[in-house]
Amino acid sequence: MAMLGILAAVAVFLQTVSAASLGVVNTEGGMVEGKTIRLGLLRTMDVFRGVPFAAVPGRFEKPKPHPGWDGVMKATAFKSRCLQLDITLTNTLGSEDCLYLNIWVPHGSSVSTNLPVMVWIYGGGFLAGASMGANFLDNYLYDGQELADRGNVIVVTLGYRVGSLGFLSTGDSELPGNYGLWDQQAAIAWVHRNIRAFGGDPSNITVFGESAGGASVNFQILTPHNKGLIRRAISQSGVALCPWAVNHNPRKFAEEVALRVNCPTDSRMAACLKMTDPITLTKAGTIHLSGSPDQPIVNNLILSPVIDGDFLPDEPSNLFHNAAEVDYIAGANDMDGHIFTGLDVPSVNNDIVETPIEDxxxxxxxxxxxxxxxxxxxAYSTYSSDWGSNPSWQKVKQTVVAIETDYIFLIPTQTALYLHAEKATTGRTYSYLFSEPNRMGGLIAPFPIWMGADHADDLQYVFGKPFSTPLGYWPRHRDVSSYMIAYWTNFAKTGDPNSGDLKVPVAWPKFQNTDHKFLEINAKTNSESVNEMLRLRYVHFWASVFPKLPSQ
Structure with missing residues (x-):
């Protein structure tokens, strides 16, 4: 009987100490209550889904503070994504009421305090995307649980307006644009003001994102409006210098949209657009996603941020002084351009047909x-210089992918790293290349046998999918995921990806303008994965040779 009593007492003790939870949290808008999940002995997590960070946005207006609520808001379900085109580009999904964020807070035997905070900004070409990401059988891509638990950080994901409602601009004060960027900024500022109540450290916020989200991260550290809010930042496959990241002639597309919705294109245009049905506006903001070698899709991505004299007072390349104290990681995937190349030059994905040199x-x-x-x-002599007299089909196909990878992602990222390192005071700079081969390479079209890491291939590893859905992955994929979670969360804690709670496979040196060191990340990352001067010949061509050629 005595033994039974002891066991019962131990069980009660363990029940008590392992149930750490924030309970009801008081935010500036009111009280919220999330859901507590058990992660094992002495480990729990509070998850808050659908916490408002701003009011329902006015059409083509900056976000405004939420008016607040009475009682306790149950924050247990993801809210609707922002109104956007669906995958067919002919219909819409989502809502204008979409400025919400989600928070994952890990606890050990007691409630967490002063944790580093990682704020995620999703990609989607400024046209699509959601704070919770794609969903398959309730498995959300941007579920922060694995990253928060393994890295012992708070993870926040936010919603922001996209498409016409997020980025349509007349290029003047009538419709200045950048509404989606203002939404992101409002969410970051909300986190800064409120995260202490969730156990976070407001002085240690890292923003991170991929593709248009990676470019957004770069914009957020370049704008003067975030001074003192962001400590660190990570741009994955996207920076503010990418050719698709800024539209220098927004009025042209605004006029096209106006004509599609029967609005005039004169001084009455902005007022008419503001009164137009939001679904009609969103559908009118469609772009052409069929490319060709002569009309590559990257040139069609025109619903994007603009230099408005406010959020972006100048060209992004002239704003890096604003990020002088921000620690910054930026990188690309080794075949980031493949997703675009497959649409522009479809023969690259067909192993039984040649890709013509003419293409x-x-x-x-x-x-x-x-x-x-x-x-x-x-350009042609630069990219064909290692072909020899009779290049193989595969060599030509890989070159086409490399051209778009360089132009759309890799070269602008290297330029951003160079500018950050040049202007940095206390901010540290780190460069990476992600090269874990696509899991479908050689198994299913459109992924040829020679595939490296395609655009967005890194997301599953950062968010720990090889751990949360282990049957879909091999042990090497769990290695990649553990490396990325370690580097990313160590960096969020200390500003140094090598220094934190998690062990890394090799020390990742800083990127400096004297040596341009970078880390290659894949399942085999080791001491030989540290190199310098990434794709030097091609960086030199696009950054030095090409700009000096006379314009036609």
Whole structure:
């Protein structure tokens, strides 16, 4: 009997100490209550879904503070994504009432305090996306549980307006644009003001994101409106210098949208657009997603941020002084451009047909057209220099993917790293190349046997999918995921990806303008994965040779 009593007492003790929870949290808008989940002995997590960070936004207006609520808001379900086109580009999903965020807070034997905070900004070409990400059988891509638990950090994901409602601009004060960026900024500021109540450290906020989210992260550290709010930042496959990240002639597309919704294109245009049905506006903001070597899709991504004199007072390349004290990681995937190349030059994915050299020239001609024939000749000689006299089919196909990877993602990222390192005072700079081969390579079209890491392939590893859905992955994938979670969360804690609670496979050196060191991340990451001067010949061409050629 005595033994039974002891066991019962131990059980009660364990029940008590392992149930750490924040309970009801008081925020500036009112009280919220999430859901507590058990992660094992002495470990729990509070999850808050659908916490409002701003009011329902006005059409083409900056976000405003939420008016607040009475009683306790149950924050247990994801809210609707922002109104956007669906995958067919002919219909819509989502709602204008979409400025909500989600929070994952891990606890040990007692309630957490002063944890580093990681704020995620999703990608989707500024046209689509959601704070919870794609969903398969209730398995959300941007579920923060694994990252928060393994890294012992708070993870926040936020919603922001996309498409016409987020980025349509007339290029003047009538419709200045950048509403989606203001939404992100409002969410970051809300986190800064409120996260202490959730156990977070408001002085240690890391923003991270991928693709348009990676570019957004870069915009958020470049704008003067975030001074003192962001300590660190990670841009995955996207920076503010990408050719699709800023639209320098927004009025042209605004007029096209106006004509599609029967609005005039004169001084009455903005007022008419503001009164137009939001679904009609969203549908009118569709873009062409069919490409060709002469008309690559990257040139169609025109619903994007603008230099408005407010959020972005100048060209992004002139704003890096604002990020001088921010620690910054940026990188790309080794075949980031593949997703675009497959649409622009479909033969690259077909192993039984040749990709004509003429298609390579047509694509390069479209990407260098501002420099005319001279631009094309210089680009072609740069990319064909290691072909020999008779390049294999595979070599040509891989070159086409490399061209779009370089142009759309890798070269702008290297430029952003260079500018950050040049302007940094206390901010540290780190560069990476993610190269874990696509899991479908050689198994299913459109992924050829030679596939590296395609665009967005890194997301599953950062969010710990090989751990949460282990049957879908091999042990090497869990290695990749553990490396990325370690580097990312160590960095969030200390500003140094090597220093924190988690062990890393190799020390990742800083990127400095003297040596341009970078880390290659894949399942085999080891001491040989540290290199310098990533794709030097191609960086030199796009950053130094190409701009100096006379314009046509």
């Amino acid at each position: 390579v020239k047509r694509l390069l001609g479209a990407l260098t057209k501002e420099k005319g024939q001279l631009g094309l000749e210089n």
